[in-house]
Ligand SMILES: [Ca+2]
């Protein structure tokens with residue numbers, strides 16, 4: 001708990017509230033539960049979206065042992081149709097993206113890039129990086145070390161996910 005925090009007026013009483021999660025749209029909150037078991041799968045992890053009407057939607061694509069799904073969560077319109085999409089990151093596997101316009105459809109999957117450090121998505125931000133372009137998801141992996149350097153080098157890098165191509169920048 002507490003990988004992300006958001007301050008918002010959840011219950012619309014003109015007083016700000018604090019929630020452990022990432023901001024969604026219209027007072028929704030994205031919460032990852034990366035150590036949640038999905039019996040019989042241990043530590044599969046699960047993502048949740050809490051809505052102001054107190055309904056909860058959970059996201060659990062293919063439970064993988066130690067999948068750690070929900071290590072990070074971010075709302076981002078990667079698909080570029082002006083409807084925010086829901087991204088939950090799995091520590092060993094990659095990023096799952098649910099189409100906000102079709103939440104019951106299968107998620108789009110971005111495999112964790114080769115050579116990624118163990119905690120490859122510690123930072124997560126959504127932004128339209130290029131004017132007129134689609135939103136992209138920027139992930140920070142502070143423990144990444146360049147090829148040829150010892151694993152303890154930890155220079156870190158940023159990974160930019162888009163629907164068009166995975167791009168890696170440092
Ligand atoms: Ca409030």
Ligand SMILES: [Ca+2]
Nearest residue numbers: 077079081083
């Ligand atoms: Ca979208």
